[in-house]
Amino acid sequence: MNDLRIGPATAPDLPAVLDFWKGAAKGASISDDLAGVERLHARDPEALLLARRDGELVGTVIAGFDGWRCHLYRLAVHPDHRRQGIGSALLTAAEERFAGLGGRRADAMVLDGNERAHGAWRAAGYGPEDIWTRWVKPLAG
Template identity: 75%
Template sequence: MDDLRIRAASPADLDTVLAFWKVAAEGTSISDDRDGVERLVARDPGALILAERGGDLAGTVIAGFDGWRCHLYRLAVHPGHRRRGVGAALLAAAEERFVLLGGRRADAMVLDRNEPAHHAWRAAGYARQPEWSRWVRPLRS
């Protein structure tokens, strides 16, 4: 894994990230557009974390912190790089960021139907909390 590079995304990476999510991420979101990701990177430049291997994008995670809670989104690893430590390296970078920001607990948004991801999150030490229901509503701009 010595050729794996972890870094924060820059505005120049956004089109590559959006194309990557179409291949590597399970499902899509209404915020999966250039404007949405551009706002994320402008508001919190360290939140979108990239993993690169051999100059190619191998994985992403969004590590958002609102000052109270730490939220993980879009942990996605390219199919050709899975089961090679990319996801673990991204989570370690996200958790390090949270600790530096003063975060004390992280939660992850994971689709119910994405069973392979459930195994990966459990292996990383995260526990599913079925008693909590997440309710989502798109906001008008």
């Protein structure tokens, strides 16, 4: 893992991130377009964390903080680089970011049907809460 580097995305990285998600992330998101990712980056340039190995993009996570809660989205690792600790390293970097911002609780967006991801999230100490039901409404862009 010594050759793994994690840091915030830069504006020139954003098109490559979108391409990366097409192959590494399960399920497309309504906000997976350049304008959406550019808005995220403009609002919080430190939120989109990238993992690189030898300069190659191998993982991502969005570590958003709204001033009250910490939110994790788009944890994705390239299929050829899975089970090598990259996802765990990304979560550690996200949690360190949250701690530095004063965050005390993190939630993660995980697709119900992505059983492989459920195991990884549980191993990282995350789990579903019976007290919440998530309601979603796509907003017109």
